Amino acid sequence: MLDLNTLWFVLIAVLYSGFFVLEGFDFGVGILLPFISRAQEPQEVDRRRRMMINTIGPHWDGNEVWLLTAGGATFAAFPHWYATLFSGFYLALFLLLLALIVRGVAFEFRSKDANPKWRRLWDGAIFIGSALPALLLGVAFGNLVRGVPIDAEMNYVGGFFNLLNPYALLAGVTALVTFALHGAIFISLKTEGDLKVAASKAAQRLWLPTVILLLGLLTFTYFETDILARLGVNPGIVPLSGMAAILLAGYFIRRQREGWAFLMTALTILMTIATVFMILYPRVMISSLDASFSLTIYNASSSPYTLRVMSIIALTFVPVVLAYQAWSYWVFRKRLTVTSALEY
Amino acid sequence: MDVILLSRLQFAITTVYHFFFVPLTLGLSVLVALMESIYVSTGQEVYKRMAKFWGKLFVINFAMGVVTGIVQEFQFGMNWSEYSRFVGDIFGAPLAIEALLAFFLESTFLGVWIFGWEKLSKRAHATAIWLVAIGSNVSALWILIANSFMQQPVGYALSGGRAEMTDFFALVLNPNVWVQFPHVVMGGFVTAAFFVMGISAYHLVRKNEVDFFKRSFQMAAIMGAIGIIMVGLIGHSQAQHIVEVQPMKMAAAEALWNTEDPASFSLLTIGDLTQRREVFSIRLPRLLSLLAYNQLAGEVKGIYDLQNMYAAEYGPGDYIPPVAVIYWSFRIMVGAGVVLGLLALYALFMVMGDMLMVRPRALRLYSWALALPYLANTAGWMMTEMGRVPWVVYGLMKIEDAVSTTLSPAQVLITLLGFTLIYGALMVADVYLLMKFARKVPSEEMTASTDDEESLPSLIST
Numbered sequence: 001m002l003d004l005n006t007l008w009f010v011l012i013a014v015l016y017s018g019f020f021v022l023e024g025f026d027f028g029v030g031i032l033l034p035f036i037s038r039a040q041e042p043q044e045v046d047r048r049r050r051m052m053i054n055t056i057g058p059h060w061d062g063n064e065v066w067l068l069t070a071g072g073a074t075f076a077a078f079p080h081w082y083a084t085l086f087s088g089f090y091l092a093l094f095l096l097l098l099a100l101i102v103r104g105v106a107f108e109f110r111s112k113d114a115n116p117k118w119r120r121l122w123d124g125a126i127f128i129g130s131a132l133p134a135l136l137l138g139v140a141f142g143n144l145v146r147g148v149p150i151d152a153e154m155n156y157v158g159g160f161f162n163l164l165n166p167y168a169l170l171a172g173v174t175a176l177v178t179f180a181l182h183g184a185i186f187i188s189l190k191t192e193g194d195l196k197v198a199a200s201k202a203a204q205r206l207w208l209p210t211v212i213l214l215l216g217l218l219t220f221t222y223f224e225t226d227i228l229a230r231l232g233v234n235p236g237i238v239p240l241s242g243m244a245a246i247l248l249a250g251y252f253i254r255r256q257r258e259g260w261a262f263l264m265t266a267l268t269i270l271m272t273i274a275t276v277f278m279i280l281y282p283r284v285m286i287s288s289l290d291a292s293f294s295l296t297i298y299n300a301s302s303s304p305y306t307l308r309v310m311s312i313i314a315l316t317f318v319p320v321v322l323a324y325q326a327w328s329y330w331v332f333r334k335r336l337t338v339t340s341a342l343e344y
Numbered sequence: 345m346d347v348i349l350l351s352r353l354q355f356a357i358t359t360v361y362h363f364f365f366v367p368l369t370l371g372l373s374v375l376v377a378l379m380e381s382i383y384v385s386t387g388q389e390v391y392k393r394m395a396k397f398w399g400k401l402f403v404i405n406f407a408m409g410v411v412t413g414i415v416q417e418f419q420f421g422m423n424w425s426e427y428s429r430f431v432g433d434i435f436g437a438p439l440a441i442e443a444l445l446a447f448f449l450e451s452t453f454l455g456v457w458i459f460g461w462e463k464l465s466k467r468a469h470a471t472a473i474w475l476v477a478i479g480s481n482v483s484a485l486w487i488l489i490a491n492s493f494m495q496q497p498v499g500y501a502l503s504g505g506r507a508e509m510t511d512f513f514a515l516v517l518n519p520n521v522w523v524q525f526p527h528v529v530m531g532g533f534v535t536a537a538f539f540v541m542g543i544s545a546y547h548l549v550r551k552n553e554v555d556f557f558k559r560s561f562q563m564a565a566i567m568g569a570i571g572i573i574m575v576g577l578i579g580h581s582q583a584q585h586i587v588e589v590q591p592m593k594m595a596a597a598e599a600l601w602n603t604e605d606p607a608s609f610s611l612l613t614i615g616d617l618t619q620r621r622e623v624f625s626i627r628l629p630r631l632l633s634l635l636a637y638n639q640l641a642g643e644v645k646g647i648y649d650l651q652n653m654y655a656a657e658y659g660p661g662d663y664i665p666p667v668a669v670i671y672w673s674f675r676i677m678v679g680a681g682v683v684l685g686l687l688a689l690y691a692l693f694m695v696m697g698d699m700l701m702v703r704p705r706a707l708r709l710y711s712w713a714l715a716l717p718y719l720a721n722t723a724g725w726m727m728t729e730m731g732r733v734p735w736v737v738y739g740l741m742k743i744e745d746a747v748s749t750t751l752s753p754a755q756v757l758i759t760l761l762g763f764t765l766i767y768g769a770l771m772v773a774d775v776y777l778l779m780k781f782a783r784k785v786p787s788e789e790m791t792a793s794t795d796d797e798e799s800l801p802s803l804i805s806t
Binding site for chain 2: 054057059061062074077082088093100108109302303305313314318321324325
């Protein structure tokens with residue numbers, strides 16, 4: 001029987017999955033902004049960038065709320081997880097915050113002044129603000145499954161550089177490249193003309209590196225984490241179906257079936273996050289010092305009363321949120337064309 | 345400097361900064377929604393143009409509020425992890441609910457609103473901005489439910505070394521919420537009203553688009569007058585509530601060192617901060633009793649007595665908050681409020697007598713008054729938060745026990761400097777853009793972007 005602690009663990013996994021699938025492609029668009037907008041005329045470069053931003057314009061902020069809600073849900077359901085993670089990964093989170101701050105502002109500010117220097121500045125902010133969080137979140141999740149030094153008082157006792165181990169860095173780079181691919185496919189799905197061609201080309205180029213990185217990460221994961229020793233939960237089929245999805249994505253990219261390709265990269269991301277949470281369960285932060293110091297869904301959780309209240313609220317409102325967010329994607333389902341009016 | 349002091353400074357800077365943007369969002373979303381609704385129901389184009397013009401300023405401001413809000417959500421865990429562990433069972437809930445109920449709503453529908461002018465029916469498009477307005481104000485409700493627990497803890501029991509929620513509805517119905525929330529929301533309405541009046545006045549003085557800005561000024565004047573009256577009335581009950589649940593805060597706000605009955609109201613007090621005593625004071629007899637209890641007598645406890653009471657209850661320690669800061673914040677807030685009240689009523693008077701165009705000198709005043717709500721909002725929060733010192737949760741947890749134990753001063757110094765620098769730079773960009781678009785004459789703006797929206801050149805120029 002599913003207890004409330006497990007329900008909240010699953011719910012947070014769902015929130016992160018939603019976040020990475022959705023914000024994954026808008027991070028990707030931001031990462032690709034300087035690259036696939038290349039053209040002869042400076043005006044054409046600007047137009048392409050504007051178009052790229054417009055593909056995610058109505059959505060990026062709503063996508064980011066998935067992360068905020070995941071943070072809030074962690075605080076509400078597992079206060080010790082929230083406290084240990086956020087104070088422990090202090091400087092990494094600070095960098096993440098700075099990146100998200102300049103990125104969010106840049107989307108709104110960049111087109112409000114025609115000065116090329118102004119635009120370059122904010123376009124740079126969009127690139128860094130998209131690439132850095134992708135990298136940092138990959139590193140953070142890599143460390144989460146690998147385990148970090150946590151003492152008996154539930155405090156993280158490693159430093160900032162402790163987080164930069166080869167495994168976590170590989171996870172970071174993998175996240176970066178995977179999101180870039182996911183974003184390239186999204187652009188090719190949402191635009192027409194030159195930009196679509198450029199995005200398709202980028203997707204073709206990014207596919208093989210993504211496959212290699214994901215394969216490398218998965219292999220490394222079998223050595224670096226206790227994935228094989230876990231009892232109760234079998235992580236085998238989930239990461240393997242993630243790998244199958246990325247292979248299929250390559251097929252669909254070549255066949256110009258953008259919708260299917262996008263679905264496949266979304267699945268890959270989903271399966272990767274699912275793998276992360278399956279390795280963790282029932283722990284939420286693995287201590288590398290002593291297994292008994294690990295935070296679990298039981299010793300890090302809120303009281304049964306709070307979990308009950310929050311469950312009622314979440315189960316009532318999450319479907320509503322899903323419904324109207326899906327509706328907003330429906331409203332903007334059409335491809336952007338050269339003649340589309342590009343708002344602001 | 346130690347981790348506590350640096351963390352407090354960082355929290356103060358990031359929170360005050362965040363709250364530069366929030367009040368305008370609360371009020372302006374409603375005003376823009378009203379404009380668009382008038383457009384939808386009357387079909388008058390000018391209201392659509394108003395919604396677009398003020399909507400653009402709204403979006404610039406909103407973006408800043410959103411991104412600085414992310415920091416708020418994270419820094420309880422980053423800098424105040426012991427606090428998070430102690431109250432997470434209670435405090436995390438409203439934060440998560442805020443994200444789920446409000447953040448999704450406002451961000452999703454703002455995206456729909458900005459990009460959906462041509463894609464939705466008029467009615468659906470107006471509904472989108474109403475949902476943004478509702479989302480923003482619902483967000484204020486939940487974060488103030490969280491803050492109210494820190495001011496007046498309710499619905500909890502201490503268990504296993506932490507505070508645990510025992511009654512969710514007590515938390516939501518915390519009496520503090522229902523004075524604080526309307527005060528903040530109405531403060532937001534006033535901020536938006538003076539923002540719109542200030543910019544409209546700028547254009548009216550220059551005779552730009554007179555009809556457009558007269559209507560804007562009118563709507564704002566009505567909102568401002570209603571808002572400021574509510575702010576005053578609610579503020580009064582809020583002060584009475586504070587006398588009851590946080591007597592030290594009110595004593596400090598009044599620099600009332602000794603218990604008085606009937607209590608006098610300080611017009612001006614100069615104190616000796618190191619000795620913690622009064623040097624010079626002009627006081628109006630009985631007025632504080634009147635304010636506190638709506639009658640001419642009644643004991644209001646002084647700082648010395650409260651200190652002794654707290655020491656007896658919670659053990660030896662210093663329970664006196666920074667009196668001068670609270671005293672002056674309170675006076676700046678109330679003083680600004682009084683001036684805003686007079687200006688709002690005068691604005692209404694000018695609007696009703698159709699005198700806007702014949703009083704350019706008075707109008708100019710409103711461009712300057714734009715800054716006053718910001719002053720009042722900031723001062724109000726300074727008093728609210730500093731007045732709780734030394735407590736982070738009133739009577740339950742002290743600030744020194746709340747800070748993360750794993751941080752080094754160097755780490756916090758890095759982030760403090762980082763946030764301050766980036767916030768400073770963004771403020772420059774934000775003010776630049778706001779000024780640029782506020783000064784733009786809307787008719788020129790509109791012809792540029794609507795007439796040739798389909799052609800390529802406008803894609804580049806707008």
